[in-house]
Amino acid sequence: MAKEQTYIMQEAACNAVDYLRRAARANDLTKTQMAHIAGxxxxxxxxxFEDGDLRLSQFLKLAAAAGVKPSDAIKLCDDAVATYNQSAKALADKEVRDEHGA
Structure with missing residues (x-):
């Protein structure tokens, strides 16, 4: 289950970072400009960007430069995490039922 959780969290992070990347490009920021902003x-x-792994300070700087609220990017993570939590609970419930012969 830990591998699946890691994968879900990585996908969620990639969604948020990709949102920032697309917003920055939509606002005509070049990769060179974005790199400079991120330091x-x-x-x-x-x-x-490929790994979906920005430092929080870089994430915030790029969001400001792209003209978006960081919370809008983070909101994209909510569905992935909620889906993981629901599937983990369903699996745990099934295991309990199986143990009790239900």
């Missing part, structure tokens, strides 16, 4: 090199920013 990293362009290759490093590319890796972080």
């Amino acid at each position: 990293v090199s362009t290759p490093t920013l590319d890796r972080r």
